Amino acid sequence: MSKKSFSRVKRIQNPQRILKVVAYTAIAKPLNGSLPRSNNSHFLRLYPIKYSYKNGKDEKEATSESYFLKGIRGAIRHQVMKICYDAGVEVCHTSDKATDKMGNSLLPEGFHLTGSCKGNGECIVHQVFGSMGTEGLISVYAEPITSISHKSAKTEVKVQKVHIATENRVCMTFDNKSVQNFGERYFSGEFTFEIDVTCCTSEQIGLLIESVINMQRLGRGYNAGYGKIQIKQFQLLERTTKRIPEWQEDSFIVKEEFSESSLKNEVLEAMEAWNAYINT
Amino acid sequence: MPTLILEGKILTPIVTRKTEFYIEGCKAIIKNLRRRYYNKINASKPMYPFSFQCYLGSIELHFRCSNKAKINQKLRDLLQINAIGRFHGEGMGLVQWVKGNIHSNHNSTHTKHKRKLRIRKGLPHNLTEDIKKLLRYALLHDFVNTLKHKSKIYVEPNLEDIAYLRKHHDKTEDRFIQLFQKYDHLAAIITRKIRSPRTNRYNWSSNSTINFEKLAKEIKEVASNIWKLYDYIYQSKELEQLNESLQHGHTSLRNHVLVIANLIVQDFQRNKL
Numbered sequence: 001m002s003k004k005s006f007s008r009v010k011r012i013q014n015p016q017r018i019l020k021v022v023a024y025t026a027i028a029k030p031l032n033g034s035l036p037r038s039n040n041s042h043f044l045r046l047y048p049i050k051y052s053y054k055n056g057k058d059e060k061e062a063t064s065e066s067y068f069l070k071g072i073r074g075a076i077r078h079q080v081m082k083i084c085y086d087a088g089v090e091v092c093h094t095s096d097k098a099t100d101k102m103g104n105s106l107l108p109e110g111f112h113l114t115g116s117c118k119g120n121g122e123c124i125v126h127q128v129f130g131s132m133g134t135e136g137l138i139s140v141y142a143e144p145i146t147s148i149s150h151k152s153a154k155t156e157v158k159v160q161k162v163h164i165a166t167e168n169r170v171c172m173t174f175d176n177k178s179v180q181n182f183g184e185r186y187f188s189g190e191f192t193f194e195i196d197v198t199c200c201t202s203e204q205i206g207l208l209i210e211s212v213i214n215m216q217r218l219g220r221g222y223n224a225g226y227g228k229i230q231i232k233q234f235q236l237l238e239r240t241t242k243r244i245p246e247w248q249e250d251s252f253i254v255k256e257e258f259s260e261s262s263l264k265n266e267v268l269e270a271m272e273a274w275n276a277y278i279n280t
Numbered sequence: 281m282p283t284l285i286l287e288g289k290i291l292t293p294i295v296t297r298k299t300e301f302y303i304e305g306c307k308a309i310i311k312n313l314r315r316r317y318y319n320k321i322n323a324s325k326p327m328y329p330f331s332f333q334c335y336l337g338s339i340e341l342h343f344r345c346s347n348k349a350k351i352n353q354k355l356r357d358l359l360q361i362n363a364i365g366r367f368h369g370e371g372m373g374l375v376q377w378v379k380g381n382i383h384s385n386h387n388s389t390h391t392k393h394k395r396k397l398r399i400r401k402g403l404p405h406n407l408t409e410d411i412k413k414l415l416r417y418a419l420l421h422d423f424v425n426t427l428k429h430k431s432k433i434y435v436e437p438n439l440e441d442i443a444y445l446r447k448h449h450d451k452t453e454d455r456f457i458q459l460f461q462k463y464d465h466l467a468a469i470i471t472r473k474i475r476s477p478r479t480n481r482y483n484w485s486s487n488s489t490i491n492f493e494k495l496a497k498e499i500k501e502v503a504s505n506i507w508k509l510y511d512y513i514y515q516s517k518e519l520e521q522l523n524e525s526l527q528h529g530h531t532s533l534r535n536h537v538l539v540i541a542n543l544i545v546q547d548f549q550r551n552k553l
Contacts, residue, residue: 010363033319141371251381
């Protein structure tokens with residue numbers, strides 16, 4: 001069996017097929033972990049973003065931190081696994097561990113170890129998401145989130161405006177003062193994410209659409225009521241991207257052009273193909 | 281030779297260990313970098329293998345070719361790149377290409393050959409008394425207890441100048457100790473690469489247990505002669521299995537000590553001491 005090596009770059013394939021999803025969450029914590037010498041858990045911090053806003057007649061400038069929206073691909077994978085389990089299709093589990101130290105089984109019924117189906121009879125989850133040493137077919141991306149309170153704010157970079165704050169989780173107090181505070185950052189609001197499904201077949205797109213529609217969780221703390229998601233809108237798009245260098249003697253500037261069109265019929269075809277895949 | 285330079289802005293962090301690497305036949309350099317850690321689980325500290333180093337900033341791709349038609353073809357190919365590095369399926373490593381140029385005769389400072397530090401098989405003979413003293417201090421410093429740490433071989437060898445060796449972490453005005461500390465820090469920077477905590481001195485590559493009392497005795501026997509001491513450390517398989525730092529489980533005490541000695545010898549031979 002030949003090993004497929006990971007490519008360290010991803011190229012645009014024109015035309016791209018993209019599943020664009022609009023979702024809403026009241027409170028979600030897709031966090032990256034704690035910073036050194038800090039008990040608080042944070043998002044993955046990106047650049048500070050400059051924006052201008054109107055204050056009366058004056059126009060002022062300010063900056064706001066932007067954050068990476070993490071864990072969407074994992075959330076989709078868990079929903080895909082659940083849908084496959086309900087449909088009676090045996091797929092890869094998230095782990096490649098069969099038992100723990102005591103010999104207790106860690107593998108639930110209806111699943112096999114991740115990557116064990118490689119080669120013969122590859123399951124649909126392994127085809128879409130891959131495993132160690134095998135690259136997946138999809139890639140997920142969301143614009144960075146930021147908290148800007150000014151309504152008239154204008155940014156040069158594409159961002160998603162949401163509410164971001166810190167929740168206090170005090171574990172220990174002394175003299176009515178918190179000694180240990182394992183605070184967590186959270187965000188709340190409407191956000192958009194995109195799934196690149198250019199390389200997927202219609203069955204795989206159908207599975208992804210069904211899992212995205214039924215997606216419920218994002219981030220940590222779902223047993224305590226955090227991270228519930230409502231899907232408001234989804235769309236399958238065909239996007240062509242052109243990057244052209246505009247030459248001025250020996251130097252050039254890169255210009256990007258997009259054109260998009262929606263694929264309504266392909267959504268229905270994909271759903272039918274997924275239903276046919278379950279029934280066979 | 282003409283060089284194509286393509287500049288871009290990193291939108292989401294590129295997961296890579298180095299800021300200079302080769303990709304698609306080009307040399308990639310990350311500039312104005314800001315380091316981030318991408319954690320895969322809820323780790324308490326950003327440490328390998330639960331977290332990955334990644335960088336924000338701007339990226340430059342350098343492609344050298346004498347044929348201009350090939351350069352244009354490569355530019356068209358490079359502009360199709362959307363993401364670089366690991367986890368691009370999760371939205372990491374996205375790049376926005378901004379501008380570029382073609383240099384007719386580009387000599388990058390990064391392409392200059394850097395001479396690597398070589399670990400000597402033995403010490404040279406023409407050493408002055410001061411250098412001998414500094415080398416002896418460097419070769420023995422980690423085998424004694426200090427306020428910061430205990431002996432890294434658990435047992436202290438009975439040496440004559442043990443009290444002076446114990447001061448190697450102190451903040452003093454002693455120029456000899458200050459000079460040693462400079463080389464100690466430099467060697468630590470070179471040898472400590474992957475952060476992974478350990479509870480004992482054995483590193484991840486060790487397979488057997490060590491008799492530390494015997495090791496301390498043998499070190500004491502050769503401590504009077506620096507050539508013998510260097511040779512003993514060079515050939516020691518026990519010291520190779522021990523960690524220099526408990527926070528960095530992939531280091532070795534042997535390498536750390538030898539790197540300090542070689543840095544000192546190198547500077548002595550270049551008249552930089």
